[in-house]
Amino acid sequence: MQANFFIKKGLRQSLFFIILIALTAGAVVLTGFDFAVGLAAIPKAILWGLGNFYPTAESLEKLPDIFSKLIETVMLSIAATTVAGVLALALAVAGSKTMQIHPVFTVICRGIASVFRNIDVSAWSLILLFSFGQNIMTGYFALFFVSFGFLTRAFTETIEEVSSHSVEALKAVGAGYLSIVFRSVIPSALPQKISWVLFMIETNIRSATLIGILTGTGIGFSFDLYYKSFNYHAASLVVICIVLAILAIEFVSNTVRRLIL
Known part of the structure; x- marks a missing residue:
């Protein structure tokens, strides 16, 4: 056998x-x-x-502008992820099997998360270009939609894995729905949720570079501009700044994860 x-x-x-x-x-x-x-x-x-492809003294003069665009990209990624995280948490709580309002609603929530998560961020950018044109709102909503779908799925699974026993205990003593959510569901899974949000911020900073090329904003646009104008020294400086920013964000994220998990 x-x-x-x-x-x-x-x-x-x-x-x-x-x-x-x-x-x-x-x-x-x-x-x-x-x-x-x-x-x-x-x-x-x-x-x-x-x-x-290396920085020169002349390209270093463009560092303030590159740094400004980099900060814009990082802030865009953080804003899109945090807002998406708040809305994803609400949908994940209501759609999880642990705290589901109705089985049909749970299916709808998972379906919404799958649609937003499985459409690539570059595809969202191209779709949104028709509505918003080449501006920062296009990049924001592209990152927001993908983050919302991914975090809804991640939060739902985290809630179902972590909080089931405490939820059953509170239900047994007659606690209300909101009381269970704020005293059990959110606190018990909060470290894992923060970890997922940090992971999504790291991912979005990488994605925002590509989005910037499509939307004409942020650090991605700076790289595209320098590269297409054959200013490879400045383009290489952009790449170095992006790599250093990603490494710094990853270091901070890993430090926070070690402290909360």
């Missing part, structure tokens, strides 16, 4: 790898990608980067 189980498991794994290899081969044929040409281009790309 056990031998048959391992044989079937091995066959499923083999089938998976065969399908994966077939899909990869098909993609290579359709795109005309040549592995040999790609590998041969790597040394040339490295040499070009070392020879052109």
Whole structure:
């Protein structure tokens, strides 16, 4: 019996790898990608980067403007994530199986979260461009929608995993719905919720760079402007600032996680 189980498991794994290899081969044929040409281009790309893509004294003069755009991008990401987190928490509480208002409402909440979460942030940006044009509101709502969907799903699962026993205890003594929410559901899962919000802020800072290229705002627009004008030294300074900002945010997030978890 056990031998048959391992044989079937091995066959499923083999089938998976065969399908994966077939899909990869098909993609290579359709795109005309040549592995040999790609590998041969790597040394040339490295040499070009070392020879052109580095900051200079002249590019450092643009640092104040780059820093201002970077702050704008970081603030945009934090604002979109925190507002989305508040609304996601309300929807997650009402739609979780632990505190569900109605089973149908739970299905609706999960469906809304799936729609917003599964549409990529770049797709949201392109959709919203028709409504808001190239301005900061387009980037804000693109980040907000994706954050809202992701955090609603994450908060829902966290609430169902963490707070079920305390909720049952409060229900047994006759506590009301709001009392259970504010005395059990939110406090018991608060550290995990904060951790998810911090993770989303990190992700949104990366995404906001791409959004800036599409919407003409923030640090992404600065990089696009310098790169398209062949000012590679300034573009490299933008990349360095983005990397340092992401590392700093990640350090702060990890520190906060260690303190609260």
